[in-house]
Amino acid sequence: MAIISTVGLARTFSTPKGPVAAVRGIDLTVSPGEIVGLPGPNGAAKTTTLRMLTTLLSPTGGAATVAGCDLVRDPAGVRRESGYVAQSGGVDPNLTVREELVTQGRLYRLLRTEAVARAAELGLADLLDRKAGALSGGQRGRLDIAMGLTNRPAVLFLDEPTTGLDPGSRADLWKLARRVHTEHGTTVVLTTHYLDEADALTDRLVIVDRGVVVTDGTPRDLKRRHTGSPDATLQDTFLAITGHGIAPDAPALPTATAPTTA
């Protein structure tokens, strides 16, 4: 039984210049407990896909279920069963870690103590009374993930979780994502434009290009299939698949950029 299943999931935006098909039709099946990566450059429809799967954006075509709940008919069910961490995070810099975690917990109808316990599990116990704005990049990343895990979701969606972080913090977050995955069997779907991250962290890569899934498989499989060598770099593999690459070390962007809509 798939935990995520989409058929022809599509989103067209109407713009002054006419309709723009950001996502043309995503067919995707994810089994429980997988860590799936959607690598690709900005504008490859990764975020739009994630925003549809988390009920933030209604699809204009196709259908999908997340944790057995239909995206369109039962958005409340999808929200109950999943967690989402946006690229921009989503905590108020003026509130303390405790305040944000407790509010988040109560939005999921948890008790105050449960929310704080979640903080301890993720190594935030010492930071509870710190203002979110005063945390380091890595600590912020951990808080964002803790917020997304508040309801112990069956599926956790991470949008560019490590963009803008230093290498140490990135490694920490990878470890954290792995741990959550092994301890709770959480299914993780993440987007990234760091191919090393996709390579190191995920069981399966789903390559989305120009709004459709072009191929998917384990990183090793994809390398062998598309470049003929299992030891090829993911950068070369990506290039072979899509005809264009991803800048391997894209400059680290500050996380608080304008909201991505496509």
Place this chain on the structure above:
Amino acid sequence: MAATLSALCSDTALIFSRYARQTLRSRFQMLFGILMPLLYLLFFGPLLTDLPLGSEGDSWQVLVPGLLLQLGLFGASYAGFAVLIEKQSGVLERMRVTPVSRLALLLGRVLRDAAVFVFQAVLLVLAALVIGLRAPVGGVLVSLAFVALLTVSLASLSYALALRVNTPQEFGPTINTLTMPAMLLSGLMLPMTLAPAWLDALSHLIRFRYLVDAVRAAFVGDFVSSQMLYGSLVGAALSVIAVTIDTRVFTSVSA
């Protein structure tokens, strides 16, 4: 149904307390909000005391209701700015992916706005008392309730607009374009009874005028009057429109 309602109430209380806490942390902002009406009270009010304003009551009973509406109008209209900031920081989306009631996300915020308004309005009325206002207590309380309701409607509309636009550069001018004529054509500062016939007629097209007249009537203790009736009707119609638009916008962006 009962379970839905109790969930709505507890969600609303939760959202309200989050934003109330945020507000309490920026007391400066709260006081800053009453600065404009307070300056009008201190430096504009005294100019009116000996002028024939053509309405019931003394000049303070004409000016203070206008200032209360000014406070409500400007405070509530710009409430949406906070949503723009939250859109950028991701806070809004983070809340929208939780099972929290969509309506509670709105109600918690506008109730906070109404509470802030009442607090500021009480300060303004107290200052006015010191400077010379005399008005029936009942009338003042009715006025506060009236403008608090207006705050709820306008703040809801402001949030709806903020959800629709993407940048402060779109939001600010739109709000300005709507609030300035509302202020000038409603007789907020000076009653429209002073206006030439064409301006008076024009001001009747701006429904906001009926609210201003109703609050002025309340300030002279005139509760059973056509002004009160029209004001209440306009106030009620505005709330219905605001809630309808909002429910649409909130469900369409978060379906």
